[in-house]
Ligand code: MET
């Protein structure tokens with residue numbers, strides 16, 4: 016009996032970023048729609064061929080997208096808010112307008128909201144549904160792509176977002192009007208199912224024998240009674256397309272008790288993630304054993320870039336084979352590979368021994384195929400031996416990478432997690448150093464990353480600008496930022512971060528333990544891709560990273576300077592972590608490295624040090640029972656990084672994800688002297704938790720949105736500040752700052768907005784004298 020291999024989805028960008036380039040060229044009006052579609056088709060064919068060449072049996076189709084697969088779902092099922100439906104645009108432009116907005120030829124459409132796809136760094140477009148939503152098949156993209164592959168001689172398994180996940184991830188749109196607050200997207204399920212069934216039937220008619228329906232929301236907590244909904248939905252599907260074998264795919268976590276009803280569904284196979292949740296295997300096997308379900312084992316990670324450990328995977332798979340029989344087991348990637356880069360083949364700068372540690376999407380496809388062959392009894396001994404050697408070499412490297420770092424972490428004492436004195440005493444000490452006015456003004460760190468800055472950086476990287484020239488250039492930028500802040504009377508200054516390419520990469524590049532790639536792009540949203548650093552070994556700080564820039568900035572002014580660092584949790588969450596030690600250990604190693612930097616900054620005379628943790632909230636585990644575990648080490652890491660300074664140093668942090676209500680106790684435990692939070696779009700809503708839980712330390716709720724070039728007026732921001740003050744009646748110390756850093760802005764609007772902001776602080780001081 017031969018065991019099949021399956022890949023759940025593949026990156027969309029193209030090995031040479033063909034899709035990204037063509038899409039952006041289309042947006043810029045440089046190519047026509049037909050040219051974009053041509054590139055897209057070539058890439059779809061290339062992806063299928065790649066998977067076939069790697070020996071994969073079950074190849075996905077329909078997972079390709081020009082922007083986002085959830086947006087594709089909405090376009091197919093006609094989940095199109097009226098403002099887009101009514102616009103006079105081609106289908107393609109309407110599609111892009113829904114994803115990224117549209118401002119051209121008198122049409123002005125705001126994009127739909129974007130949200131993180133589960134706990135990944137990929138953002139999907141949040142569906143806007145309403146009681147007016149009329150589901151119908153607006154296009155047949157899944158069928159068209161199945162046919163396209165078939166014509167090329169490749170039989171695929173179409174991939175569809177499941178109807179329940181699709182609705183659960185959606186929200187009541189503006190079209191719902193006044194009733195939006197109480198509108199439940201899931202209430203539309205009965206209307207969606209028949210149309211979805213029609214699509215399945217069309218796939219069946221086109222010759223598809225299998226389909227993959229993704230329901231990752233099954234790994235999250237839900238209060239709704241989903242069992243009955245799944246049962247009726249999949250019964251309807253079985254009736255609509257009886258010849259289609261459905262694989263119900265779950266990923267990113269464990270099914271927990273949902274497995275009880277999932278195992279009873281009328282589907283052909285269940286896919287589970289054994290990379291993120293290997294602990295669920297026994298429970299799932301027990302649940303499916305009495306049924307006829309096949310079990311698709313997600314063994315090859317769709318979320319990391321490490322070479323699969325064949326020995327471990329085969330042992331896991333054998334457990335399933337022993338329990339269920341070989342004919343009921345499939346070997347697969349844990350999730351879609353869209354969260355991994357396309358291929359290692361394009362990395363020329365990694366050392367061979369480093370390259371040997373990794374597998375990107377293409378290599379992962381080959382791994383799945385090899386595992387399936389091994390389980391089917393084919394002779395793949397050479398591949399297994401080579402894998403064993405690679406894994407051993409990596410383990411040896413990891414084990415030996417830096418004993419001193421491990422010893423240091425093991426020797427950390429409880430006192431090192433806490434500041435010397437409680438907040439009121441620290442505040443008193445800090446006021447002696449600088450007597451700040453009420454409503455002190457500051458910014459979140461970065462100033463505009465202009466074309467000139469990017470050009471100088473790239474010239475320096477290419478060797479066209481000497482380090483000396485580049486540093487001189489950066490000093491000029493810093494001077495410009497400092498002079499400007501003094502001129503408009505900001506109280507606590509920043510140096511502006513011109514030296515940083517990215518807030519986490521910049522630090523990774525200066526720490527030991529990280530590796531960087533040339534082409535390992537991973538989709539963040541639409542055509543935006545990031546190249547996450549990879550943590551490969553123990554992390555330490557060989558030399559100070561930012562002290563030079565902050566000190567230079569401080570030398571230019573008598574006003575207090577705020578040093579600027581990215582926090583340990585954020586650096587880790589925006590990197591590919593190691594798989595051999597826990598994230599907690601990696602985070603604390605980062606924390607110790609940053610602790611040294613914080614202390615060095617303080618010793619260099621920097622008064623305030625901001626350690627940004629915008630990613631702390633997005634790292635929350637998918638199931639609430641796991642939150643405390645994560646937040647405990649995440650908050651401890653932040654504290655370890657920041658608590659090494661004397662009382663007189665003011666520790667700031669910054670968050671741009673609001674909605675802290677559920678994790679407020681942990682935010683409080685950070686014990687920052689000052690926290691700035693993005694708040695202008697939330698209109699102060701998130702401050703309720705600060706008030707209700709009796710928060711005493713200082714807060715800087717953002718006064719204006721930095722994502723748009725719009726200049727907020729004094730009145731507008733004053734109104735916002737007044738609302739914040741109302742929400743925080745007991746709060747003595749409120750800072751005046753924007754929502755976030757200004758790196759994506761240009762100088763003209765930055766100057767005007769900040770001038771207005773300082774004005775607001777002055778008005779507030781006059782109204783509330785000390
Ligand atoms: C995403 S949070 C960004 C904070 C950083 N200090 C900046 O100002 O850009």
Ligand SMILES: [Zn+2]
Nearest residue numbers: 629671755756
């Ligand atoms: Zn921010």
